[in-house]
Amino acid sequence: MHCNTNDLTLLKDSLSISDPMGDLxxxxxxxEIHEALAKASRILIVSHARPDGDALGSTLAAAMWLQNEGHVITAWNEDxxxxxxxxxxxxxxxxxxxEQxxxxxxxxxxxxxxxxxxxxTLLARARxxxxxxxxxxxxxxxxxxxxxxxxxxxxxxxMLAAGFLMQGIPITPEMATNLYVAIATDTGSFQYHKTSAQTFEIVAKLIRAGVNVGQIxxxxxxxxxxxxxELFKHALVHTQFSADNRIASTSLSRTQAIxxxxxxxxxxxxxxxxxxIKEVLVAAFFEELPDGRIRLSLxxxxxxxDASAFCQYYGGGGHDMAAGASIAGSLEFVQTNVLERLAKVLNITLTSY
Amino acid sequence: MHCNTNDLTLLKDSLSISDPMGDLxxxxxxxEIHEALAKASRILIVSHARPDGDALGSTLAAAMWLQNEGHVITAWNEDxxxxxxxxxxxxxxxxxxxEQxxxxxxxxxxxxxxxxxxxxTLLARARxxxxxxxxxxxxxxxxxxxxxxxxxxxxxxxMLAAGFLMQGIPITPEMATNLYVAIATDTGSFQYHKTSAQTFEIVAKLIRAGVNVGQIxxxxxxxxxxxxxELFKHALVHTQFSADNRIASTSLSRTQAIxxxxxxxxxxxxxxxxxxIKEVLVAAFFEELPDGRIRLSLxxxxxxxDASAFCQYYGGGGHDMAAGASIAGSLEFVQTNVLERLAKVLNITLTSY
Structure with missing residues (x-):
């Protein structure tokens, strides 16, 4: 399947809300995605395992959108x-x-x-x-x-909301609420640095489409x-500061979680x-998983x-300010190792300015 | 000074953003406020003691607005x-x-x-x-x-931002940032129930006027x-649940604060x-003040x-979902008394449905 990208300029010119993302x-x-899906009768919608508000809100909003356009929809998440x-x-x-x-x-x-x-499991079952x-x-x-x-x-x-608005796709209150949750949670309640004027403009339109802000x-x-x-209390009580208070970290063992x-x-x-915390430049959370691996959140x-680059070293990834990885080893070993490497990387960055 | 209210309908008709508050x-x-201030040369701008983000952001934005219009501005806060x-x-x-x-x-x-x-002090000095x-x-x-x-x-x-937009008053990046902080903090980061589509529309305009969302x-x-x-940790460790977990409360004595x-x-x-917390219907925070009185936040x-009505009983006030009062008595006495009354009022409300 080839997705033609030649009509990008045309599309951008026809946008009622100029450029929905403020960039090319x-x-x-x-x-093009819409067009590609138009011919599909049965569509599966998926997102990442251990789903967050953006993964789930986007999945459900897209499910409703494509269902409203007559497709037979299945929505799966590994978890x-x-x-x-x-x-x-x-x-x-x-x-x-x-199962099949x-x-x-x-x-x-x-x-x-x-x-x-x-x-x-999802990859093994979806064709x-x-x-x-x-x-x-x-x-x-x-x-x-x-x-x-x-x-x-x-x-x-x-992105979905911008797409719907661009193409005049009707947004039901249920779709709007799912999209609102997706945006609100992935921006940390409209705080993270990618939150833009367009984020607020799009959310205003979602609210007008039927989101009850106080309730949601x-x-x-x-x-x-x-x-x-209780977990929160536990995490604060067990917080450690290192590298001149520039790193704050806390952990949760499997025994404590249980x-x-x-x-x-x-x-x-x-x-x-x-x-x-003001002095803290990097925060880390170490969680022992049921399979014995340690989940690092950074x-x-x-x-x-660059949290994403740091976590890629351990086979993880994410965004520049928020990333994660799943690392083999005991909680203590991983914690010590990661904190040491963090301190080193921080020192290099801070002395290079 | 008489403020004429007859041109309200006219004003509403001329709003570019229909009705800035979604109501009469x-x-x-x-x-009218603008007109009334136009003739004043020296203007004092004030807001409530123990100022929050809305009090301060509004004060500073208004100070810049009136300064830009040629007034001599003084801005005071008791604290x-x-x-x-x-x-x-x-x-x-x-x-x-x-002093004078x-x-x-x-x-x-x-x-x-x-x-x-x-x-x-402020009331004694301002004429x-x-x-x-x-x-x-x-x-x-x-x-x-x-x-x-x-x-x-x-x-x-x-309200200020809506007024500025309505009247075409230029909003500098500094004014926009102050108004942004006012709105962001008083809506609990755009979460409280009065947050509306217009809130998001107005904030979008503030961002376009120069707010750096990530930075602020x-x-x-x-x-x-x-x-x-450390205070947070202290508060969580000392949290008590009462009335079948429907009330959560914590406290801070003067000794602990010091x-x-x-x-x-x-x-x-x-x-x-x-x-x-899900089960919690009412949260209370008791803080012993330097003068020995107990500040209740609800x-x-x-x-x-109705948090406002509850606090009015103690001479306080506020909003229906967020209110406070300053109460005479020992920390323990006030805490016991307020929690008992809270449980009673909650019982009446919950059984009346």
Whole structure:
């Protein structure tokens, strides 16, 4: 399947909201993705394992969009729908990969930088002649036939919303709410540096399409299970400062996670509390996974560290200010090793100015 | 001074952004306030004591606006500028009340519901024949000659921004940044229920006027002093749950505050962490003040408690979901008393449905 990119200029000229991302479109465009999917009858929509708000909100909004256009939609995630996102409209549309191999006319991959992030089971079960992708990760490996990739977009949900608005695709309140959650969560509540005037313009349109901001904010931010509060307390009590307070790190062993009754999804956001300390340039969170590996989550500020490059060293990836990796070794070994390397990289960066 | 309200309809018809607050204007309008101030040469701008981001951002933006229009501006706050807001553009414009009584042609009161919230010293030093007010508190006592009050606006900063946009008043990057901080902080980073499509539309215009979202977010959210992290930890460790986990509360004694090196401004936001727990309907924070009184901060959700009404019982006030009071008595006495009354009020509300 060839995705023609010659009509990019034409598309950009016809945009009612000038350029939805404030920069040149890369690879294919939304209209090309739309066109490519138009001929597909059965479409599978997928996003990365251990899904966040952007992965899930984008998946559900896209599912509703394509369903409304008459396609037969299946939506899978390797890990299914985390409990804390059960409030998303149409949440029941999302399932886990089936036991048998399934055949589709096309697969739409959302918010996923590399094929293996989709998960082994999902990749083993999904078959289709056409794979297309919409993503905002700078590290996207362009592993599908069609790719619309916008590293400047703060969320895949914003790209979808911009695409819908550009093409006059009707946005139902349910679609708007899913897109809102995608954008709100991936911008850290409209705080991260990729949040732009266009983000606010697009979100204003989503609210006018039917998002109840107070209600959905309460679902996103004020419905934490009690165990997450206990985990938070645990994380703060166990926080360590190193490299002249420029690194803050905390950890969670498997034993502690079990004692606190922690689900994998519960640990999200803890690292941002460490990052919010003035002197801290880099925050790290080490979590022992059920398979014995250690998940490293990394946040940086001030461009003092390229978190994505740092994590790629361990086979991970992400964004320049937020990245992660899964590392083999004991919690103590990985923690010591990563913190030492972090201190070294930070020293090089800071002395090179 | 009489503020004519007859041209309200005319004003609303001429709005380029239809109605900036999504509802009828109450009292006077921005153009009337503008007109009333036009004849004043020396203008004092003030807002409530213990100022938050909305009070300070609105004060500084208004100071720049009126300075640009040729007025001689003085900006006071009873407590001056808290250290954590020192990043605000033009922060040096804000001072404390002088030692002697000062005479002005007009006083512009921002974001302040009642006269006594301005502070004793400030009230004793400021003299002017005309007082005008712009505010979004539902509890505003309309204590000035002219009042533009919009209880539906999520921030006084949003009202100012809407006024500037309506009247074509140039918004410099410095004004935009102050207004952005006002709106971002008073909406809890665009989460509280009064955040509307217009909030997002107005903020988009502020960003286009020169706000650097990533940079200012880092100042607001990622520049917490280390002592605030320690306070946070302290607050979580000392959190108590009562009334079947529907109330979460924590406290800070004077001795603990001194041990942690806490400034009054450091305690802001702690209560939101308690409020974010799913089962919790009401969060309370008790802080022993230097004068021996206890400051109660209260947050509710789901309209299960009118926080403003509850705090008015103790001589305080605020908004329906966020209010406070300063109460005489020992920390333990006040805590016990308030928690008991809270449980009672909650029971009445919950059983009346």
């Amino acid at each position: 479109l890369e690879g294919n465009s939304f209209s 299914g729908l985390p409990e804390k996102f059960s409030y998303l409209p149409g949440a029941s549309l999302l399932g886990k990969p089936t 191999v399934e055949y589709f006319d096309a697969v739409l991959v959302l918010d996923t930088a590399s094929k293996n992030r989709l998960g082994e 289709a002649p056409l794979w297309v992708a919409i993503d905002h990760h700078v590290s996207n490996e362009q592993f599908t036939e069609c790719n619309w990739i916008e590293p400047r977009a703060p969320a895949t949900g914003q 904010s309460q679902e996103i931010y004020a419905s934490q299970p009690r165990r997450r509060f 004692a606190l009754g922690i689900s994998p999804e519960d640990t999200e956001g803890i690292i941002d509390t460490l990052r919010s 946040r940086s500020k001030n461009h003092s560290l | 204007l109450e009292g006077n309008s921005f153009s 001056g500028l808290p250290e954590k807001f020192s990043y605000l553009p033009g922060a040096s414009l804000l001072g404390k009340p002088t 009584v000062e005479y002005f042609d007009a006083v512009l009161v921002l974001d302040t519901a009642s006269k006594n919230r301005l502070g004793e 002017a024949p005309l007082w005008v007010a712009i505010d979004h508190h539902v509890s505003n006592e309309q204590f000035t000659e002219c009042n533009w009050i919009e209880p539906r606006a999520p921030a006084t900063g949003q 977010s880092q100042e607001i959210y990622a520049s917490q002093p280390r002592r605030r992290f 041990a942690l090196g806490i400034s009054p401004e450091d305690t802001e936001g702690i209560i939101d962490t308690l409020r974010s 947050r509710s959700k789901n309209h299960s408690l």
